Amino acid sequence: MMNRNTKDLLLTALAPVMWGTTYAVTTEFLPADRPFLTAMLRALPAGLLLILLSRKLPRGSWWWRSAVIGTLNIAAFFALLFIATYRLPGGVAAVAAAVGPLATAGATLLILHQKVRLRTWLLGLAGVSGVAMVVLTAEAALDLIGAMAGVGGAISMAIAVVLTKRWGMPENAGPTALAGWQLTAGGILLIPLAFAVEGAIPTLTGTNILGYIYLGLVNTALGYWLWFRGIGRLSVVPLSFLGLLSPLTAATVGWIALGETFTAWQTAGFAVALAATVTAQLQARPKALDPTPAPKPKTLAHV
Structure with missing residues (x-):
């Protein structure tokens, strides 16, 4: 019978797997060159739905x-993510996002004042290298703005995850409410940005609408509920390595649905990134969030 930790790990892993479909949905279903509109329509409806379901403010x-978590984890992350998605080939965008475990390790050191083992840094580098082997091709073009946006988005999300771990789960509220609050806050912040930079909402086709519905309900509402549930039950650095499943899923979707090739070199990279993800889950015991913020430790803890 599956133990609780394995169940929590598998459920949390579903979130980055869902997020791995974002690039394909954006390029195949959504209107072109609308990163801020797409970010807003992904976040705000999902946030309002989760608040309605939780019935908590x-x-x-x-x-x-x-508001802080929503700014970092949604407004900034979504905006930067879609800038990278629209400006970069999927492979380059995925490598930029794969720095997430390294960014989380750095944020853990600076914000939680916890010592990060050398093994974690090495696994982070292995994860980035594995993703690069999977998704980078000779034809991959580097757009500086897009690359900076991808890395910036990964850093923003990492800080948000670590802050959530530091503050703990809000009293009398669970992951549904917490995900709803920050999605709504981030979505509201994106409204003026979308209209100021991109103008009025264009005429949407049926395909566009289906794409936004999928991003809002499955990719975001369900995905972020699972992710915040996982933050409350898993250690923060191993949790961040689950994010590597997102670019690996994107590569798999491209191979299956978009007819992209998958070479022996890419298969080896897939194995390297997956091994880094699995190994990271074995190096720390899960540490649940307390209802109230924990006092700052007097000694350095290992994560």
């Missing part, structure tokens, strides 16, 4: 905490 300090 923030209390006390969680008003500003939700």
Whole structure:
């Protein structure tokens, strides 16, 4: 019978697998060159739906905490993600996003004041290298703005995850409410940006609408509920390595659905990135979030 930790790990892993379909959906179903509109329509409806389902609003300090997490994890991350997606080939965008475990390790060191083992840094480098082997081709073009956006998005998300771990789960609220609060906050921040930079919403086709519905309901509402549930049950650095499943899923979707090739070199890279992800899950025990913020440790802990 599956133990609780394995079940939590597998359920949380579904989130980055869902997120791995974002590039294909964006390029095949959504209107071109609308990164801020796409970010807003992905976040706000999903956030409002989760708040409706949870029937809870923030209390006390969680008003500003939700705004901070929503700014980092949604407004900034989604905007930067779609800038990278629209400006870069999928492979280059995926490698930029794969720095997430390294960014999380750095944020853990700076924000949680926890020592990060050398093995974690090496696994992070292995993960980036494996993803690069899978998705980079000789034809991959580097757009500086797109690359900076991809790396910036990974850093922004890493800081948000570590802050969520530091603050703990809000009292009398679970992952549904927490995901809803930060998605709504981020979506609201994206509204003026979308209209100021991109103008009015263009006429949407049926295909566009289906793409936005999928991104909002499955990719985001369900995906972020699973992710915040996982933050409450898994250690933060091993959790971040699950993010490598996103570019690996994107490569697999491209191979199966878009007719892209998959060479022996790419297969080896897939194995390297997957091995880094699995090994990271074995190096730390899960550490659940407390209802209230934990005091700062007097000694350095290993993660």
